[in-house]
Amino acid sequence: MNKVSQHGEWTSRWSFILAATGSAVGLGNIWKFPYITGENGGGAFVLVYLICICLIGIPIMMAEIVLGRQGRQSPINTMRDLAKKAGAHRYWSLVGWLGVIAGFLILSYYSVIAGWAMAYVVRVASGMFDGATGDGVKNIFVQFISDPEKLLAWHSLFMILTMLVVARGIKGLERAVKFLMPSLFVLLLLLVGYSMSQGAFGQGVSFMFNLDFSKLSGESVLTAMGHAFFTISLGMGAIMVYGAYLPSNVSIASTTLVIVIADTLVALLAGLVIFPIVFANGLEPASGPGLIFQTLPIAFGHMGFGAFFGTLFFVLLVFAAWSSSISLIEPAVSWLVENKKISRMRACIWAGLATWFVGVGTVLSFNYMSDVTLFGRTFFDLLDFLTANIMLPLGGICIAIFAGWIISKQSSEEELGLPRGGYYEAWRFLVKYISPAAVIIVFMNVVGIL
Numbered sequence: 006m007n008k009v010s011q012h013g014e015w016t017s018r019w020s021f022i023l024a025a026t027g028s029a030v031g032l033g034n035i036w037k038f039p040y041i042t043g044e045n046g047g048g049a050f051v052l053v054y055l056i057c058i059c060l061i062g063i064p065i066m067m068a069e070i071v072l073g074r075q076g077r078q079s080p081i082n083t084m085r086d087l088a089k090k091a092g093a094h095r096y097w098s099l100v101g102w103l104g105v106i107a108g109f110l111i112l113s114y115y116s117v118i119a120g121w122a123m124a125y126v127v128r129v130a131s132g133m134f135d136g137a138t139g140d141g142v143k144n145i146f147v148q149f150i151s152d153p154e155k156l157l158a159w160h161s162l163f164m165i166l167t168m169l170v171v172a173r174g175i176k177g178l179e180r181a182v183k184f185l186m187p188s189l190f191v192l193l194l195l196l197v198g199y200s201m202s203q204g205a206f207g208q209g210v211s212f213m214f215n216l217d218f219s220k221l222s223g224e225s226v227l228t229a230m231g232h233a234f235f236t237i238s239l240g241m242g243a244i245m246v247y248g249a250y251l252p253s254n255v256s257i258a259s260t261t262l263v264i265v266i267a268d269t270l271v272a273l274l275a276g277l278v279i280f281p282i283v284f285a286n287g288l289e290p291a292s293g294p295g296l297i298f299q300t301l302p303i304a305f306g307h308m309g310f311g312a313f314f315g316t317l318f319f320v321l322l323v324f325a326a327w328s329s330s331i332s333l334i335e336p337a338v339s340w341l342v343e344n345k346k347i348s349r350m351r352a353c354i355w356a357g358l359a360t361w362f363v364g365v366g367t368v369l370s371f372n373y374m375s376d377v378t379l380f381g382r383t384f385f386d387l388l389d390f391l392t393a394n395i396m397l398p399l400g401g402i403c404i405a406i407f408a409g410w411i412i413s414k415q416s417s418e419e420e421l422g423l424p425r426g427g428y429y430e431a432w433r434f435l436v437k438y439i440s441p442a443a444v445i446i447v448f449m450n451v452v453g454i455l
């Protein structure tokens with residue numbers, strides 16, 4: 006009954022929490038959340054995102070961990086085996102495949118953006134932003150992304166870093182996240198302090214929390230939902246594969262809550278740092294993927310010891326991205342090791358090279374190919390839309406349906422081990438009906454059926 010994973014196990018509950026939090030907290034919180042909030046008008050978007058986290062995110066994360074811990078393999082093989090055990094069709098393993106592909110596509114652009122963060126470590130440390138104005142900082146950013154060679158170099162370096170950790174297996178991951186996540190949190194608090202002193206704090210707060218539903222389109226709702234999946238690493242098997250390494254005696258529900266609360270706090274803090282700076286400097290909240298790179302350097306250019314804190318901030322951001330990126334490729338690597346009988350090292354080389362190659366498309370989409378668009382989106386926008394807004398929610402529905410309808414009630418009840426009092430029934434109701442229905446309604450709304 007109690008299977009063990011061939012890839013090993015986390016040494017404790019805290020290792021899993023740190024690794025999963027490391028996966029969840031990343032560029033999604035600090036880079037993406039502020040800029041999509043800016044693009045989608047603020048408060049109402051944030052509210053929809055928070056609702057999605059509670060109604061869809063938390064139950065599906067629990068479902069993913071349940072499945073992972075029962076299957077104890079890569080998501081593809083876990084889904085295949087659990088389907089077989091439940092007498093369901095073997096095509097359920099396609100959910101694993103969808104996840105592997107989504108993770109691979111996400112990492113291809115994630116690495117490019119993480120490369121920007123690395124480049125900014127050097128820029129901030131060299132004092133390039135001392136006393137800089139909004140325009141100056143913007144120019145530096147625009148010049149930077151229009152240079153494909155630079156972006157490519159940083160993207161390549163980040164991919165190498167990612168694959169080095171994955172090649173060493175679980176142990177490497179555990180060690181790295183232990184110190185980095187708490188430090189990032191403390192530094193964010195410090196930056197919130199700076200933002201509070203900047204005069205436009207109230208304006209920033211009201212942008213983030215004032216509910217103006219007139220600014221919310223169907224597509225904004227889809228983006229909010231997609232981001233709920235993205236930010237807690239859901240819908241593609243990353244959490245499932247981490248769950249496969251989770252010791253059997255650990256409570257899934259309480260661990261999930263810790264991870265989700267930490268992730269949400271970091272995103273909200275990042276917003277509270279960034280929007281006051283945006284308003285205090287007359288910048289545009291809807292300035293897109295460059296938002297943090299065009300706002301934070303202003304703060305670092307003006308505060309005491311700014312170069313020091315700025316360097317530290319971008320270093321930690323790189324680490325946050327690093328601990329996320331490894332989870333994006335782990336499902337693919339674990340599958341290669343299980344099915345192709347190759348070493349972890351080789352699996353990493355192949356998976357890493359393929360990801361790197363797709364990433365070149367994203368590099369070029371910010372310069373040479375910035376006017377090559379499909380459905381009005383550049384290569385980067387298209388990848389981001391397809392993965393976060395379509396593939397993750399789709400994977401999420403399948404995981405919810407599988408956990409709610411296909412595997413036996415007894416097995417999920419035992420695996421979750423929730424206290425009495427209707428908790429299990431509530432979870433099951435959410436994954437059986439509410440989460441899938443919510444995702445489908447949002448999809449239909451965007452397509453224009455509703």
Ligand code: TRP
Nearest residue numbers: 029031032033235236238243329
């Ligand atoms: N959650 C990470 C972030 O917010 C990104 C990430 C890591 C991810 N693993 C994932 C997103 C798996 C979706 C699926 O930056």
